[in-house]
Amino acid sequence: MLLMTKPIAREAQSLRTAHVAAGTVGGIDVLQGQLLKIMAAGPGAVASLFGFVSGDPQLFLSVHHTRVFSNSYVLGLGMRLVTNRRRPLMVLGKDTVGTHDLLMPASTTAYLQAHRYGNQQGCVEAVAAELKRLGLAPPKLPDPVNLFMHVRLHQDGRLEPLQNKAAPGDYVIFRVLRDAMFIVAACCTGIPGNDQPAALELRVAEDLAEF
Amino acid sequence: MEDHGKVIHVPAGHGRAFTVRAGQTVTIIDVEGQQAADFVAMCLADSSERLSPVHTRRELQSLFFHVGDALMSTHGNPLLHVIEDTVGIHDANVPACDITRFSVDFAIEGHRNCLDNLHEELASFGLSPFDVPEPFNLFQNGPVTSDGRMRVTDPTSRPGDYITMLALRDLICAVSSCPQDIIPGNGLNVTPIDVVIKAASAST
Numbered sequence: 174m175l176l177m178t179k180p181i182a183r184e185a186q187s188l189r190t191a192h193v194a195a196g197t198v199g200g201i202d203v204l205q206g207q208l209l210k211i212m213a214a215g216p217g218a219v220a221s222l223f224g225f226v227s228g229d230p231q232l233f234l235s236v237h238h239t240r241v242f243s244n245s246y247v248l249g250l251g252m253r254l255v256t257n258r259r260r261p262l263m264v265l266g267k268d269t270v271g272t273h274d275l276l277m278p279a280s281t282t283a284y285l286q287a288h289r290y291g292n293q294q295g296c297v298e299a300v301a302a303e304l305k306r307l308g309l310a311p312p313k314l315p316d317p318v319n320l321f322m323h324v325r326l327h328q329d330g331r332l333e334p335l336q337n338k339a340a341p342g343d344y345v346i347f348r349v350l351r352d353a354m355f356i357v358a359a360c361c362t363g364i365p366g367n368d369q370p371a372a373l374e375l376r377v378a379e380d381l382a383e384f
Numbered sequence: 385m386e387d388h389g390k391v392i393h394v395p396a397g398h399g400r401a402f403t404v405r406a407g408q409t410v411t412i413i414d415v416e417g418q419q420a421a422d423f424v425a426m427c428l429a430d431s432s433e434r435l436s437p438v439h440t441r442r443e444l445q446s447l448f449f450h451v452g453d454a455l456m457s458t459h460g461n462p463l464l465h466v467i468e469d470t471v472g473i474h475d476a477n478v479p480a481c482d483i484t485r486f487s488v489d490f491a492i493e494g495h496r497n498c499l500d501n502l503h504e505e506l507a508s509f510g511l512s513p514f515d516v517p518e519p520f521n522l523f524q525n526g527p528v529t530s531d532g533r534m535r536v537t538d539p540t541s542r543p544g545d546y547i548t549m550l551a552l553r554d555l556i557c558a559v560s561s562c563p564q565d566i567i568p569g570n571g572l573n574v575t576p577i578d579v580v581i582k583a584a585s586a587s588t
Contacts, residue, residue, distance in 0.1 A: 231514070237477075240534070241478050246532050258522075260484075312512065313514045313515075326447070326528060326532060331447075
């Protein structure tokens with residue numbers, strides 16, 4: 174729990190977990206102050222992250238506003254990930270990989286078919302279906318934060334997809350600052366070197382020791 | 385007789401929307417120089433298919449685009465082809481400035497902003513603020529630093545510099561002369577933008 178001058182008026186929750194099979198999406202709701210851990214359960218995992226503020230469907234995690242909020246094209250430790258209204262939603266607090274992407278789109282089923290990935294469900298369609306299942310109706314599907322995706326940004330602007338470095342057990346941990354539902358996709362991204370879907374584990378805890 | 389095309393004047397710090405037919409060219413002119421022009425587009429037949437910097441980036445494998453490149457849609461289709469560019473430096477990274485850009489980042493309430501400029505003009509097409517696509521910020525200059533950060537700096541564009549794109553589909557477009565007058569981006573001096581729409585054959 175966050176160290177507040179007045180204790181937070183809710184009971185501490187015990188550790189919650191969700192498994193996201195390769196090629197699917199999973200969701201987990203997180204309360205203000207909790208820690209969200211996203212872990213690779215297989216080699217080369219990519220976790221495409223979407224976040225929706227609880228109770229306000231018009232507020233969501235915005236990768237574009239996150240970049241400009243920190244004047245950074247890349248995600249680094251301590252960076253605030255912000256909403257489409259430029260308010261902090263979460264902070265990257267721990268990271269065993271160090272390579273993430275804030276620039277590439279979510280795949281669609283049509284894109285994967287056109288690029289010879291076969292008949293896999295695209296990230297866009299999978300996330301849209303999960304939103305519907307959860308009864309969430311945001312006014313648009315935001316672009317993702319692609320955790321563990323390895324695309325090198327050169328100083329001349331060139332984007333070079335490279336072999337994903339995530340190994341089983343690698344993780345990121347965020348401190349979440351607002352109640353929110355997070356949807357995490359383990360779908361094929363269609364980005365070379367990062368296009369072999371692997372399972373993910375999601376964990377939510379009040380404190381680091383619980384992980 | 386020379387075709388001067390249809391000219392749309394975008395007042396400093398304001399926006400304008402217009403349609404461009406497939407086969408026409410649209411030229412965006414930085415009239416006085418050092419002025420960013422937020423440019424958005426979507427398909428006239430299906431406004432859910434939008435011009436997308438994110439999808440363009442994936443296609444070009446670059447943050448930046450150049451003459452000869454196509455700008456892509458959210459559905460992965462080319463919508464515009466860049467055929468002339470006297471500047472060569474544009475931004476496809478920064479979301480449109482909105483009311484919170486000024487209220488949250490600069491403690492200024494009630495400032496003009498690109499999102500409202502674009503939406504005010506696009507509302508007549510039945511679009512909500514959430515339907516306004518992510519912009520291409522023409523003439524805006526956001527170089528990459530050695531550690532992957534974005535340098536906040538002014539455009540290199542000079543008076544009369546322009547970019548011309550060929551429309552590959554019938555499009556609804558909008559342009560905002562970015563009203564940012566607080567940080568580098570428009571030389572701390574917001575100025576007008578002109579738009580010229582011509583038949584493709586008349587532009588060359």
